Amino acid sequence: MAASSNPKTDVTYKVYGLQSNKWVEISGNVTKSVENHITKTYTILDPFVVTPRKYSGVRIVCTGSTTWIAISGITIGSLTPEPTFAPTTAPTPTVTPQPTVEPTSTPTVTPSPTPEQPTGDRAILVVPMNTGLEKEFDLSMAEVNAFIAWYEQGGTGTASYAINKHDNNKGPFTSRKDYVIFAKILTFSVDEYSTK
Template sequence: MSKSFKIIVSTLTVLLLIGVLSSFAFPLSISAEESSAPKNLIPIMTSNDSPLGHTTASSIWASRHQPFNLFNGIKDDAYGWASSQTKPFGWVSYEFDSPVVINQFALWPRSDITQDAYKNETPKDFTFDAWDGDNWILLHSETNVTDWQAHVEKVFSFSNEKSYTKYRLNILNNNGLSGFTALGEMEMYHTVTATPEPTALPTSSPPPIPTNLPTPTPDVSSGDRALLTIELSSGAEKEYDLSMSEVNAFLNWYDSANGSSRYGINKHNNNKGPFSNRTEYVIHDKILTFEVSEYTAQ
C-alpha cells in the first residue's frame, strides 16, 4: 500500500469517527441569549383544564376560539382565542395550581393578521391583572398598542414580587374591529434581574497623623458635683444628683456610644425600699438633650 493511500484512508477514518461521535453525546452549543431566555410558566394546554391549571374567558366568539387556544403553544395559530364582547372587549385568564410570581408576559397576534382586514382585531388598550381572592389587582397597563405584526411577539415587563394563583389579560379597547377581539398566543414568565458583582474600590494609605497639633487645655470643673438633667424623646425628663466623676463617665459613654446602647445611672439617695442600690438605664438614641449643672458640695 502506498504512503499517499494510507494518508487518505486515515483522514477518512478520522472524519467518519467525528461524524459518529457528534451524532451521539455532544449537544449543540446554546448561546448566552438562548440560555438566559425566561421560561413560560404555563404548560401547553390541550383543553381549558388540561394538563394543569384552568383557563377561562369572559366570552368566546365561537367554539373553536376557546381560551385554552391562547396557551396551546402554537404561535402561528389561525384560531387562538376570540372574544365577542365590545366596550369592554373581554378578558382571558389562566389559573395556576399554586401561587407563582409573574412579572413579564408575551402576546402573539393570530396568523391571519397577514391580511389587513384582521389587524383591527388586536388589543389596543389593556391591563394585566392578578386575583388576590377578593379583587383583581392591576399589575401593568398598556395604551395605544397599534404596531402589531404577523408572527412577531410583543413582550411586556413590570415590577411584581408577590405570588398569585390567577392572572388575566383584560382588553379595554381593540384596534377598530366591531365584531370581536382576538389573539393567537400568550405566555407568562418570572424573570430575575441579575445583581451585579460589587467592584472593589482601590486601596489607599491613610493620611499621616500630624505631630505638631497644639496641646488641648484641660477643662477645669467649677464644682465637685452636678445635677445631670436628661430630656428623653418621649418628653420625659430625668434628673440625677451625681459626683463629677460619674457625670464625666456618662459624658464619655454618650460621645462613644450610638443606637440602642444603654447606660446605667446610680440613683444614690433616691433609693426607695429595702435596696442597697438602684440603677436607672437610659438608651442612647432616646436621649433628646441633657444638661450638666455643676456645684460644690457644702
C-alpha cells in the first residue's frame, strides 16, 4: 500500500473482510510513520498478513492524529505457501550383488526440456503512476494493444485495468495480476522487441 498524510504522522491500519454481509477483522493493527503529502513522497507499507478466505469486499481502517490520511495505491496478491516435508527415516536396504551384464547397444540420452520462453512480437510496457510508483510489464503485443485501446477510450467500462504478470515474473504465486487505475496513470511507454 502507498500512503501519505498531512502532516507527517504515525498511522495505524487494520484490514476487514466482508463475509456474509458482515465486516470481520482479518488482520492485526499495523502502525507506520507516514510521510507528509506536500513532499510528494509516499510511504510504501510492508505487506499485511490477513486471514486467507474469499471475501466479497475489503475495508482498510486508518487511524492517526492528523488533518487527513490518504491511500494512493494498493496491490493485492496471494502467496501460496511452499509444501513442507517431514524427514523420514528409512531402513537401510540390504544389497544383494548381481552379475554384471554388458549392454548390447549404447543407450540413447534424451535431453530434458527447457521451460518454454515467450516468443513472437513482445514489448516492455512501463506505466508511471501519479503516486510516484512505476510499473513495468513484459507482455505480448496483443496484451499491450488491449491496454492501449482501454486507455484511449478513457478507461470506460472499468476504472481499473488488470495486467497479467504471467510466468515471466517469478514467485510462488498461482496467479499474479496488477490493477492499474486510469485516474492514477501519468503516461506510459511501449518498448517493442521480437523473440524467435
